[in-house]
Amino acid sequence: MSEFTILDLLDLDLKEHNHLSLICIAGRTGLSKKITTSKISRPGLPLSGFFEEFSNNSIQVFGRGEQAYLQKLEDEHNLASIERLFKYDIPCCVFCDGADPSPRFTVLAEETGTAILKTDLLSSDFSRRLYQTLDEVFAPxxxxxxxxxxxxxxxxxxxxxxxxxxxxxxxxxxxxxxxxxxxxxxxxxxxxxxxxxxxxxxxxxxxxxxxxxxxxxxxxxxxxxxxxxxxxxxxxxxxxxxxxxxxxxxxxxxxxxxxxxxxxxxxxxxxxxxxxxxxxxxxxxxxxxxxxxxxxYYSAKEFDQSVLKWLESESARNMYSFNEETH
Amino acid sequence: MVTREIKVCNRAGIHARPAANIVKIANKFDSELFLEKGTMKINGKSIMGIITLGATYQSSLTMICEGPEEESMADAIEKLFQNRFEE
Known part of the structure; x- marks a missing residue:
């Protein structure tokens, strides 16, 4: 696989239990960004201000917990970590459970040209499907x-x-x-x-x-x-x-x-x-x-087993008839 | 082994008839022909394979010939591309 962009992800023709039901709700300019890894990140820790080991080049999946935390941050007007998150080059953010991101988050995404996608699936289910999909995309x-x-x-x-x-x-x-x-x-x-x-x-x-x-x-x-x-x-x-x-x-x-x-x-x-x-x-x-x-069931082996068994019984019989002849 | 870059010069790209032409020429030689475009490498003696390449106008392909008649095969295929498959 040479290049795989967010647009390719949206374009994938996945069916039934593999369907990701993704739609893009903001930051369309970021759709051409490349996805380079099959890893997925849940950005709970970065949102709380801990950015060590932050895997910024993977898709950021926001489940209910992250969404609630985002809401809390916005209510408290504490946007530092959100702004810091967008300073990283992230491929895209996905909001699960059919939730919409808050207005401030959307504005930041538009400013930095980061696509925001939305899905109706639960975050656990979505993560599983996304893992599977990306695994296939990046498969040799x-x-x-x-x-x-x-x-x-x-x-x-x-x-x-x-x-x-x-x-x-x-x-x-x-x-x-x-x-x-x-x-x-x-x-x-x-x-x-x-x-x-x-x-x-x-x-x-x-x-x-x-x-x-x-x-x-x-x-x-x-x-x-x-x-x-x-x-x-x-x-x-x-x-x-x-x-x-x-x-x-x-x-x-x-x-x-x-x-x-x-x-x-x-x-x-x-x-x-x-x-x-x-x-x-x-x-x-x-x-x-x-x-x-x-x-x-191995035809050839079973056949060989039967032959061996038959030979064995034949030799036993032969011994018996040999004995009869001598008596 | 002979490796050459060739360019598709006919407007329509490589569709069924040009593909058939390539196979026809390739089959005259006792050598293997492979065509490469991007990450795809296909057998040049198969019509469906060549069509699957999706070689459009101006796209460039890598031609690999292997076998006893590789030089003359490469020349013949290159000439076919330059003549725009006689279209």
Whole structure:
């Protein structure tokens, strides 16, 4: 993320439980100020006159306590600390609970060109949502060449060289009722060093796909709204590559291959492509298998366990029949 | 590896047809092509990727060619940009 301004924050298209419901009520000239940190500050201590360790470059959130204290300061005509607060270069102030700042505070904000935003949310709720939002905004990102689809609820990132058939595979998967997040360029985001979320590079151009011979297609129109998704956690990486007879592919499925994106390991499968191999079915199966693994069931391991058990019982039987023969 | 700065000279910017032209030329060479704009780096052999760059008139891109035919590829792509994609 190169630059993120207050205006960008107001422009963010957040939905339902992530919505910040912010409006700007004063200091519009300050909307172009940059937000440089994902930290949030509650300015209770600075208002009481203690400015040590004041994190002035973070967004200042005024909850009920701060608002009541501001009111008290104004009633007592004790504006020194408020004036001092505005001497710092602060990105913006947010008033929670739908409260309005006092007139004097607004004047100071206008004078210093500091935006004052207002939200109907409670300060605790707002802080949580803002943390989450800023965490995502400042999350490390990487743009990669590939297709992101959701198959049986698993986010599958398909990568491979140009012309190996990524888009065609994704098209077949969508035809089978799965969902497209982005074709060709996928923007990956590392969310609090925990998981990777992938989305289209540009919301205007997402859900389009280029198929050789047909050109550019709008998948949302062709397959309906059920065939698309805006974002999805990446849970499985599928690498398509040209079939190489000399290469050893995973034949048992015990191997735990991993792909690393932005420092996070994602389970990976390598699928060799050759005419006659139905790649979408293989990917569907890989996604089902991944779901099973998440439930704690490892097909290959369980199979091996059954084989071992069977061998054991067979050898026991053999011993028994051997004994019978001798008697 | 060849890295060059190229400028978009056609009024309309890189929309679908110029993007298709770039891919057509790029596919003739046995090398990788990457285009960079700001923090975005995309594969130059993909139409959707190039369109996603949002390269407007006068914007400048970084072209990176890698592979056995990188020099001739870079020349060909640069020429295409200078000819305004024959628009």
């Amino acid at each position: 990102t990487q743009t990669i060449h590939g297709v992101l689809v959701e198959v049986y609820g698993i986010g599958v990132l398909i990568t491979g060289e140009s012309g190996v058939g990524k888009s065609e595979t994704a098209l077949e998967l969508i035809e089978r009722g799965h969902r497209l997040i982005s074709d060709d360029t996928v923007r990956l985001r590392n969310i609090s060093d925990n998981f990777i979320v992938g989305m289209g590079e540009n919301p205007l151009l997402a859900h389009h796909m280029e198929i050789r011979g047909l050109g550019i297609l709008n998948l949302a129109n062709l397959f309906g709204v059920g065939a698309i998704r805006d974002r999805k956690q990446v849970q499985l990486s599928v690498k398509l590559e040209q079939w190489d007879a000399k290469k050893n592919y995973d034949r048992v499925g015990e191997g735990s291959l991993h792909d690393t994106f932005l420092g996070i390991d994602i389970p990976m499968v390598i699928i060799p492509v050759k005419p006659g191999r139905n790649i979408p079915v293989i990917i569907e199966t890989a996604a089902r298998n991944e779901r099973l693994k998440k439930l704690g």
